[in-house]
Amino acid sequence: MIKWCNLKGAGLVFLIPIVLISGGCKSKGQEPARENKEILPIVKWKTVEAKDIKERLNFVGDILGEDEAVAYSKVPGKLLEKKVSEGDAIKKDDVIATVNRDEVGYTFEPAPVLSPLDGLVGRIYLDRGDKVTPTTPVARIVRIDSARIKIDVVERYIPLIKKGQVAEVTVDAYQDEIFKGTVSTISPVVEEATRTAVVEVTLLNADHRLIPGMFAKVSIVTDERKGVPVIPNDSILAENNKSFVFVLTDEKVYKRPVTLGIREDNLLEVKEGLSAGEKIIVQGQYGIEDGTLVKSEEIQ
Numbered sequence: 001m002i003k004w005c006n007l008k009g010a011g012l013v014f015l016i017p018i019v020l021i022s023g024g025c026k027s028k029g030q031e032p033a034r035e036n037k038e039i040l041p042i043v044k045w046k047t048v049e050a051k052d053i054k055e056r057l058n059f060v061g062d063i064l065g066e067d068e069a070v071a072y073s074k075v076p077g078k079l080l081e082k083k084v085s086e087g088d089a090i091k092k093d094d095v096i097a098t099v100n101r102d103e104v105g106y107t108f109e110p111a112p113v114l115s116p117l118d119g120l121v122g123r124i125y126l127d128r129g130d131k132v133t134p135t136t137p138v139a140r141i142v143r144i145d146s147a148r149i150k151i152d153v154v155e156r157y158i159p160l161i162k163k164g165q166v167a168e169v170t171v172d173a174y175q176d177e178i179f180k181g182t183v184s185t186i187s188p189v190v191e192e193a194t195r196t197a198v199v200e201v202t203l204l205n206a207d208h209r210l211i212p213g214m215f216a217k218v219s220i221v222t223d224e225r226k227g228v229p230v231i232p233n234d235s236i237l238a239e240n241n242k243s244f245v246f247v248l249t250d251e252k253v254y255k256r257p258v259t260l261g262i263r264e265d266n267l268l269e270v271k272e273g274l275s276a277g278e279k280i281i282v283q284g285q286y287g288i289e290d291g292t293l294v295k296s297e298e299i300q
Contacts, residue, residue: 041288043288046232047278052226052227053267055223057220057222058217059219065143065212066145067143073099074111076102076133077100077101079098079100080099082096083096085124088120095113096114096124097112097113098112122142148201151201163186169201170216171215172215173214185200201220233263235280245285247279258274259272259273
């Protein structure tokens with residue numbers, strides 16, 4: 001819109017066109033109109049997924065052979081000869097070494113040191129000429145077609161451990177591999193000094209890759225659910241000792257009570273309150289209210 005305004009000066013009249021953008025001449029001191037836009041809270045959301053989830057207890061222990069025994073000499077003397085080497089397969093009562101019975105004035109046949117069981121020669125502790133007594137360990141024999149791990153379970157978790165439960169075992173030598181075992185033995189007593197009970201896990205070891213003495217991490221599965229809605233721990237809020245989440249619908253967030261089940265790492269089972277496919281807020285939910293209009297972004 002163009003409006004003509006008169007300007008007088010030195011007896012002359014000038015007509016100057018003035019472009020009026022807002023529909024007319026503004027009066028002096030008038031402020032331009034401002035846009036009144038609401039600043040929305042920014043939140044991030046994830047979709048509730050249906051997954052399998054396992055609850056676990058984690059322990060550490062050492063790999064043991066299926067059976068282990070130490071061989072001793074029956075007589076005192078000096079080690080005369082070693083008949084086997086470490087790693088050799090051996091049968092019960094096979095000769096491991098011979099001992100020269102060292103008594104002045106007497107002559108004896110070399111005395112054999114016998115294997116106490118079938119297995120592998122895990123360690124020979126002596127060299128030729130070393131002194132031997134009936135209490136001196138000569139060799140360690142192990143059977144490792146299966147392996148064992150003994151773990152100490154504190155008394156509060158003992159009711160959760162049962163024979164036959166699945167145990168997943170990892171060792172540093174094979175970091176990307178999980179070995180499957182089962183709980184085979186649960187001690188009926190709790191040690192007073194430690195308030196723990198000894199639990200034994202057994203696993204197959206036909207390829208002999210699990211070697212006695214290896215450090216092992218043991219994860220025992222105490223409960224399992226298949227195809228249930230799961231949500232990350234970061235999405236959960238609490239009020240009056242009850243859990244809830246915020247659900248995103250049409251760019252508004254709504255408070256939803258939830259009943260939770262078992263946990264695996266950062267994920268929790270949802271027993272009631274949510275279904276797979278719904279959108280829940282995982283970031284930015286603190287301080288917002290039920291029904292709040294938000295600006296949302298999906299997080300991977």
